[in-house]
Amino acid sequence: xxxxxxxxxxxxxxxxxxxxxxxxxxxxxxxxxxxxxxxxxxxxxxxxxxxxxxxxxxxxxxxxxxxxxxxxxxxxxxxxxxxxxxxxxxxxxxxx
Amino acid sequence: xxxxxxxxxxxxxxxxxxxxxxxxxxxxxxxxxxxxxxxxxxxxxxxxxxxxxxxxxxxxxxxxxxxxxxxxxxxxxxxxxxxxxxxxxxxxxxxx
DNA sequence: TTGACACGCAAGCCGCTACTTGCCTATCAT
DNA sequence: ATGATAGGCAAGTAGCGGCTTGCGTGTCAA
Numbered sequence: 001x002x003x004x005x006x007x008x009x010x011x012x013x014x015x016x017x018x019x020x021x022x023x024x025x026x027x028x029x030x031x032x033x034x035x036x037x038x039x040x041x042x043x044x045x046x047x048x049x050x051x052x053x054x055x056x057x058x059x060x061x062x063x064x065x066x067x068x069x070x071x072x073x074x075x076x077x078x079x080x081x082x083x084x085x086x087x088x089x090x091x092x093x094x095x096x
Numbered sequence: 097x098x099x100x101x102x103x104x105x106x107x108x109x110x111x112x113x114x115x116x117x118x119x120x121x122x123x124x125x126x127x128x129x130x131x132x133x134x135x136x137x138x139x140x141x142x143x144x145x146x147x148x149x150x151x152x153x154x155x156x157x158x159x160x161x162x163x164x165x166x167x168x169x170x171x172x173x174x175x176x177x178x179x180x181x182x183x184x185x186x187x188x189x190x191x192x
Numbered sequence: 193t194t195g196a197c198a199c200g201c202a203a204g205c206c207g208c209t210a211c212t213t214g215c216c217t218a219t220c221a222t
Numbered sequence: 223a224t225g226a227t228a229g230g231c232a233a234g235t236a237g238c239g240g241c242t243t244g245c246g247t248g249t250c251a252a
Contacts, residue, residue, distance in 0.1 A: 001239075008178075009105035010240070021182045028199065047241055049199070068198050068249040076182050082104075083175050086117045097209080106210070124229065143211055145229075164219040164228045193252100200247070208239085217230070222223100 004078045007058040013051045015039045017060065020074040027069050028052065100174045103154040109147045111135045113156065116170040123165050124148065 007013060019034055020026060026034070032048050035041050052072060055061040062073045103109060115130055116122060122130070128144050131137050148168060151157040158169045 005101075005104045005110065006239095008101045012240080014101065014181075017182055029197090044242065045199080046201095046243085050240080070199070074182065076179070079179050079182065083172070083179055085110075086113055086170065086172050086175065102209095108210080125227090140212065141229080142213085142231095146210080166229070195250105195252090197250075198248085201245085203243090205242080206240090208237105210235105210237090212235080213233090215231085218228085220225105220227075222225090 001054060002058070004058045004060065004082065007054050007060055010051065010054075012041060012043060012047070013055055015041060016048065016051055016055065017074060020061065020072060024073050025071045027071060031072070097150060098154070100154045100156065100178065103150050103156055106147065106150075108137060108139060108143070109151055111137060112144065112147055112151065113170060116157065116168060120169050121167045123167060127168070 001007075015035060016031060019031055019038070023034075028045065028049055031052075032043065032045050035043055035048065052061060052063075056063055056072075059078045060075060062075050064071050064073070097103075111131060112127060115127055115134070119130075124141065124145055127148075128139065128141050131139055131144065148157060148159075152159060152168075155174045156171060158171050160167050160169070
């Protein structure tokens with residue numbers, strides 16, 4: 001588990017990204033509460049925590065700590081590389 | 097297994113997309129040969145075939161049959177929906 | 193200092209999926 | 223018709239990942 005594609009494969013992680021897109025900078029408990037509210041997902045705190053670890057490891061989520069709070073922020077820049085990978089412009093050195 | 101994210105989660109399927117991006121309209125056997133050549137993947141024909149099924153089911157690959165040949169073509173349009181999902185422009189009816 | 197709160201660590205279970213194996217169908221050349 | 227080529231179908235196996243469970247750590251208020 002190391003790249004953006006794996007991170008996006010889990011529906012729960014996509015729901016987390018949706019939540020952060022709707023309200024950026026949430027804590028773990030906020031996310032747990034709102035995920036069960038809106039998306040109806042029955043996820044424990046640990047489950048969400050593990051998902052956030054994955055999302056952070058691939059750069060889709062950035063975090064800042066303040067005291068005992070840890071805020072999570074969405075970062076979509078890794079997504080652009082996905083589309084670019086199979087875009088029509090052939091890679092630079094390829095034309096020969 | 098039904099959406100684009102799951103389809104992209106497997107490295108082998110991404111390699112197949114890479115191959116089709118490099119040379120569009122290949123048959124199953126062509127893909128098998130070139131995948132073992134270039135990417136060094138030890139994939140059987142059935143493995144590649146099953147991957148192509150998945151890619152086709154989510155619309156990333158289109159196919160045409162001619163006699164006993166089946167040609168596979170890359171289609172990147174499903175990829176754009178991924179980026180749009182978490183783009184900055186809030187969904188239309190949301191501003192309230 | 194004590195308790196509550198926000199979060200982290202680690203092991204275990206279970207289902208899904210990638211891959212294999214074996215056999216079958218269809219198309220083409222001779 | 224017969225063999226070779228291109229591809230399809232189906233069941234079984236093994237490993238990984240999502241989720242749980244239980245406990246531990248750090249921060250804040252009273």
